[in-house]
Amino acid sequence: MILYHGSNVLVDNPILLKANRTLDFGHGFYTTTSREQARKWAVIKSRRENSDKGIISIYEVEEDILKKNNLNVRIFRGASKSWLKFVLDNRIQEGYIHEFDVVKGCVADDRVYACLNAFENQFMDFDTVIKELKTYKLNDQVSFHTVKALNHLKFLDYEEV
Template sequence: MKLFHGGLVPVKEPKILSADRIGDFGIGFYTTSSEEQARRFVQSKAARQNVAEGCLSIYDVPDDFLHNDFLRVRTFKAADEEWVDFVLKNRRQPDFCHDYDIVAGPVANDQVYASFALYENDLISKTELLERLKVRRLVDQILFHTEKSLLILNFTGSEVIRCRK
């Protein structure tokens, strides 16, 4: 199975780095099975950094990597109440820490983040947030949260992505 990481440079050896923004599933190395989504992330990151190009890194992983007996894996099948609670803990509680090696599930796009903001500011209920999420097409994200989990990523190449400047 192929996974993709969108950034500004090729990432041949992924690392767990502290980020300036904690992602939906916490700190770690984020990938997706959607090449299109990774390309969009390259475009947005390049635009934020005001650079002309970025890079799509490509990895092979075993097809059954989410069912690995040596790793603690949490998979969210849908943007349901459990997923919302987990994402909110990562976003709201700076000291929140989970013990999963890998977390996989839907990624919140810009429209979803807008709905989360309404919920976080008590402008809509959790029930309404969940209803809004049902009509969104959410692509996946796969967080590699521990050094041990990174061992299953096999870098196979990268592609330079030209971006508008």
């Protein structure tokens, strides 16, 4: 499986860094199966950092990475109650830490944040948020949360955007 990481720097040797913001699946190294999603993040990151270019780092992992017995993997299929609860736990609960090596699921983009804000401000209930989110086309993300999981990533190449 090919995975992409969008940034303003080349990441040929991924490491786990504590993020300076809350993330959907907690602290980890985030990738996607979508080259376009990675390009979007590379452009955003390069603008934030006043860089003159964005970089898409490209990796390969075994096709069965999400089925490995030696990794604790969590897979969310679409916008579901369990996915939304997991995202909310990671984003809202201070100090929340999960036990997964790898997590795969939807990206909570700007439209999702609007729904989450509506939920947090009690304009929408949980079921209404899920119903709304199921109408969106959401990109995926595959996040790595342990060194053991990162060891499965093999750097292939990069692209400037």
